[in-house]
Every structure is written in C-alpha cells, then in structure tokens.
Amino acid sequence: MYRTLRSIHLCAGLFALVFLVVYAISALQMTHGKWVHMEARTTERNVELPAALAGARDAARDLAQRYDISGELTAIRVTPAGVTFRILNPGMVWQADYTAATGATRLRITDTGILGTLNRIHQMRGVWHNWVAYNIWATLLALVGCAILTLGGTGIYLWWKTNRDHRFTGALFAAGVAIAGGLAAWMRM
C-alpha cells in the first residue's frame, strides 16, 4: 500500500509538473505584475476576403483557410458596412473588421507573448467553446485539478506513515486547516 501510494504521488506530481510550473509563473504574473511583467504588442494588417460573405462565421472560416488564423470566434457585431468579430487563441487576439461590399478586412492583432499565453491557459474554463482546443485546455485543467487532489490525499497518507513523531507536523497541519478552512467557512456564512 505504502509503496503503491508513494508511486502514485510521484507519478501524479510529474504528470502535472509542467502545468504546475505554468500555473506558478502565470499566478506570479497575475499577482505580482511588477516582477513578472506582461507586455502587449499591437500590429495592424489588411487582408482580402471574398465579398458578400454571409457573416462572421464564413469570414472566420476564410481567414483560417487563406491566412492560417484560427481560434475561438467571439464578439460578433453586425455593422452598416459588414461585420466585426474577434478570433482568440491563448495570448493572441485578432480583431477583424470585414467590409462586405469589397471583402477588405482590417486586422488588429494583439500579441501578449509567452506570459500572455500562459495567463490564458491558466484561466481556461468550460467545454462549450466553438474552438475545440479551448475545450481540450479546460479538460486538461480539470485533469491537473485531479492530480492536485491526488497529491494532497496521497501526501497526507505518506506523511502519516513516514513520520514517527506527529506532534510538530500535526500541529502545522491542524493550524493550516484551522486558519484557512476556518476563514473560508466563516466568509461563506
């Protein structure tokens, strides 16, 4: 039992290792932006799409086929001249302004680099996205969540089995549960 759970603890930790490093970096960026600073770079580009496309979905499909721009289609807004929409992927936003009469499309591209990408991966949620990659990222996030719970459960068992004297570590555990658990429960009331 002990050897098995020790191996499970190790395997769960190593499976989640890269994700946990990513979450740690992005957590530092979100909470201590002065230390780990994310910068956005914005550029503009004009591309040609066929005229009189039916809407944002068709325009986005054409952008993917002709210019390899793919991602989550969002913020669709019909304008007098055509349609505006956004295509998102982790760390990048393409704001598209499509003119139906000519097919001319202006793209405003915001790139937040590696830190922006890690930030978005950290905040992935829901499996209802129209871009399947976002759904996979959210599923992976849930898998890493399971790995963290596994690490916690097996970690408690390993601590209990390997420590002869539980007085100090037991007090540490009890204090942590009392402080964090107590505050969390109290604020919820």
Next chain:
Amino acid sequence: MILKLHTWAGLATFVNLMIYGLVGIAAAFEPPPDAPAKAPIVRELPFTIAPNATDREVAERVVDRLGLSLATPVQNFAIQRDEARNLVLDFRHANGRHRVTFPDASHLRVEITRAPLDRYLSSLHVASAAFHPGDWRMQAWSWYNEFAMWCLILMIVSGSWLWLSRRARHRWALASLAAGAGIFTLMYWWTRLA
C-alpha cells in the same frame, strides 16, 4: 531537510491546495456565458438617503446596512446611474452579487444572487497579498493564500529534487512526466505556434 520542507509546505497549505484542485475541476464544468442566470432573491428594507449625501456616502451606508464587508472597499464601478439617472449600486464579491436600487425615499430594494460554492472557491483561489480587501478575514485569507502560492512553488522545486535524487529511474514516473510534458507541448504548439 528537503523532504521535511516539502512535507511542511504541503501540510501548512493543504486546504489551499485542495481548493486549487477543486477549482481546476469545477472550471471545466462552468456553464457558458449565455446560460440562464439564477433568479435573485429580492428584499426591500427601510433606508433613507440623507440629504446632500454623495453617491459614495450612500454606497458606504448601504454596505454597512447590509453587512457586505466582503464588498469593501467600495469600488467606483459599483456606483452607477441607470438611464433615468437613478442611483444603482452593484456590489460584486466572493459570495455573489447584491444589486441595490431605491424605489422610494424610505426604502432600498436589494437583489441578492448567491454565488455557487465553486465560484466562491474560485474567488478565494485568486486572492493574494497584492489585493487590499476591506474585510479583515479576506485580508488574512489573501496573505495565507499568497503563502500557499509560494509553498506550491517550493513543493514543485523540492518535489523535483526529491524525484531526481531518489527515484530518477522510476519507469512510471518517467512515463508520467513524458505524458504531461508531451501533452502540454503538443497543445501549446497547436494553439499558439501551428
């Protein structure tokens, strides 16, 4: 010593780590933005707006009256005016949302939407020392959560060292690392570089 540090860090921040795990799982099941919202509970309470009181002063009195310490300090975006220029207070906090309007001169109307448990835990998991909430419990939680974040980083480093120094050739461990790193690399390449 490294093993002791690894164990102590995990024990001291066990609750926070479990919250991180639960929030990660719950995030995958989050409903889409256009899902129907839960109907709020509506209450009317006696409340008189003092003459010459600014919107902010009214907001702070309402927070006191409703006991919304988690919504403090009152943010500028919580103080709004509707199309008819009536005062609307929209307090969003870890436990949900309190939207306050004033139907007459002697009452306030509050629409209460309580956040489900997973949303509440999600709010807790993002709190850090960089935030300065008005509620002392949330401030204490923020400091503890900041400590938990550094403990997690310590556990990542110490756990990696323990693996390399003790069980570096464990086959299943190597396979797990390869699977995790491989999936991440593949997904990163697909969504960002391809």
